[in-house]
Amino acid sequence: MPDSFAMKALHxxxxxxxQELRKCNEISERYGLTLTETQIQSLVQSRFDALRFTGRMxxxxxxxxxxxxxxxxxxxxxxxxxxxxxxxxxxxxxTFKNESEDAxxxxxxxxxxKRCFNGKAQGSLEYLxxxxxxxxxRALTGNSDDEDDDDDSDDEDGYDE
Amino acid sequence: xxxxxxxxxxxxxxxxxxxxxAKESDTxxxxxxSLLEKQINRKTQGDSTSLRVEEVADLMESITFTLATHxxxxxxxxxxxxxxxxxxxxxxxQKTLLRILDETRQLYELALRTVxxxxxxxxxxxxxxxxxxxxxxxxxxxAQHIPAEIDYQLCRPVPDSMLGVCYIREYLHRLLIENELIxxxxxxRVVALLRRSCxxxxxxxxxxxxxxxxxxxxxxxxxxxxxLLEILSMQGEQxxxxxxxxxxxxxxxxxxxxxxxxxxxLSITSVASKRYLAEAAEAFYPRIVASPEGFRGVFSVVTxxx
Numbered sequence: 001m002p003d004s005f006a007m008k009a010l011h012x013x014x015x016x017x018x019q020e021l022r023k024c025n026e027i028s029e030r031y032g033l034t035l036t037e038t039q040i041q042s043l044v045q046s047r048f049d050a051l052r053f054t055g056r057m058x059x060x061x062x063x064x065x066x067x068x069x070x071x072x073x074x075x076x077x078x079x080x081x082x083x084x085x086x087x088x089x090x091x092x093x094x095t096f097k098n099e100s101e102d103a104x105x106x107x108x109x110x111x112x113x114k115r116c117f118n119g120k121a122q123g124s125l126e127y128l129x130x131x132x133x134x135x136x137x138r139a140l141t142g143n144s145d146d147e148d149d150d151d152d153s154d155d156e157d158g159y160d161e
Numbered sequence: 162x163x164x165x166x167x168x169x170x171x172x173x174x175x176x177x178x179x180x181x182x183a184k185e186s187d188t189x190x191x192x193x194x195s196l197l198e199k200q201i202n203r204k205t206q207g208d209s210t211s212l213r214v215e216e217v218a219d220l221m222e223s224i225t226f227t228l229a230t231h232x233x234x235x236x237x238x239x240x241x242x243x244x245x246x247x248x249x250x251x252x253x254x255q256k257t258l259l260r261i262l263d264e265t266r267q268l269y270e271l272a273l274r275t276v277x278x279x280x281x282x283x284x285x286x287x288x289x290x291x292x293x294x295x296x297x298x299x300x301x302x303x304a305q306h307i308p309a310e311i312d313y314q315l316c317r318p319v320p321d322s323m324l325g326v327c328y329i330r331e332y333l334h335r336l337l338i339e340n341e342l343i344x345x346x347x348x349x350r351v352v353a354l355l356r357r358s359c360x361x362x363x364x365x366x367x368x369x370x371x372x373x374x375x376x377x378x379x380x381x382x383x384x385x386x387x388x389l390l391e392i393l394s395m396q397g398e399q400x401x402x403x404x405x406x407x408x409x410x411x412x413x414x415x416x417x418x419x420x421x422x423x424x425x426x427l428s429i430t431s432v433a434s435k436r437y438l439a440e441a442a443e444a445f446y447p448r449i450v451a452s453p454e455g456f457r458g459v460f461s462v463v464t465x466x467x
Contacts, residue, residue, distance in 0.1 A: 058212075
């Protein structure tokens with residue numbers, strides 16, 4: 001691809017994405033969460049990195065605005081780690097898309113991630129990244145064992161010592 | 162910058178004509194990009210804003226293949242892509258592919274009615290299995306794909322550069338040409354010839370046309386008797402000597418003439434069939450003259466005439 005077109009396309013995408021993130025501040029500031037201009041630029045860049053890392057391609061402004069709307073009311077996101085959490089959620093989102101072989105729509109996956117993040121994970125990104133696709137399906141379909149004592153079932157399965 | 166083989170333009174880089182200038186290439190890519198966005202939305206049905214890079218590349222290849230096929234089939238200049246409504250052009254291009262698909266389906270029906278497998282498992286399975294192509298071919302999003310298992314080898318293979326429905330159309334076209342020659346003969350003689358050529362031909366990926374064409378050409382070079390399909394070892398030597406005495410160009414002309422004569426004797430009138438046999442005949446030459454016994458690898462010889 002000639003550089004001129006590719007660069008223009010990327011530049012346009014970055015501008016659109018930044019503009020959409022600025023708009024998101026209007027909603028998220030109700031929950032005390034805002035992104036600075038530096039954080040916005042950094043998130044835009046991290047989106048391209050995440051896409052490259054996960055081998056995906058995206059048109060338009062990206063998934064971040066939807067992630068912000070979904071997660072900004074979470075009690076587990078603080079002002080200090082807001083930007084970093086968004087970047088991590090974004091990368092996890094694309095990774096889960098690949099792992100599920102796109103079987104879940106964007107909205108379904110985001111809802112599942114949100115339920116897990118606010119539920120069992122209690123805001124732990126490490127917990128979230130160790131979830132399997134079936135965990136996400138269970139969270140989405142409401143068959144989550146959030147309320148169950150899952151230690152029992154794990155013991156019964158007997159795979160872990 | 163002139164960029165005649167720009168990978169981003171895929172099949173559009175290969176269309177005959179002046180290479181794209183850098184500015185034209187940029188314009189074309191932005192127009193293709195708008196088509197790609199629509200195709201991604203069609204593919205995901207709005208459920209996803211992202212796709213794996215391989216899937217996006219597949220969609221883009223389908224777009225460029227569809228447009229390139231439309232231009233080639235309708236004799237349109239490649240600059241057509243730079244003007245007018247690209248969405249309308251793409252719709253017209255998809256209609257062109259649908260027309261080719263209809264044409265190919267008719268060829269397939271003809272093949273089902275006329276192609277005789279002559280105990281060749283690969284030919285029988287390939288023709289039967291090709292039905293899956295018409296059931297699963299995705300002209301809308303993956304037009305360059307060939308969802309069919311094609312094991313049977315043609316004498317003159319379809320070039321790898323042909324894709325999608327164009328590949329299947331060309332394959333069937335060539336298969337019917339090959340069949341046109343084979344059905345000129347008593348099937349028992351053909352089977353006997355094939356067994357002489359390769360005793361297990363029925364279970365192997367062996368082309369049925371080539372041994373028949375070889376003996377037809379050989380007998381035609383000797384002055385006739387094509388309908389018998391039988392060549393003696395002594396006749397094989399005569400053919401080799403005949404060709405070996407000639408220059409390359411003379412030998413090629415001789416083989417082409419033999420193909421024409423054979424077609425006349427066998428009442429094969431189609432230009433494509435005549436050309437196909439002539440091309441097959443030309444390809445025999447290096448193998449016949451390669452060594453004193455080279456003809457044995459081309460002609461299926463018999464010890465005595467029946």
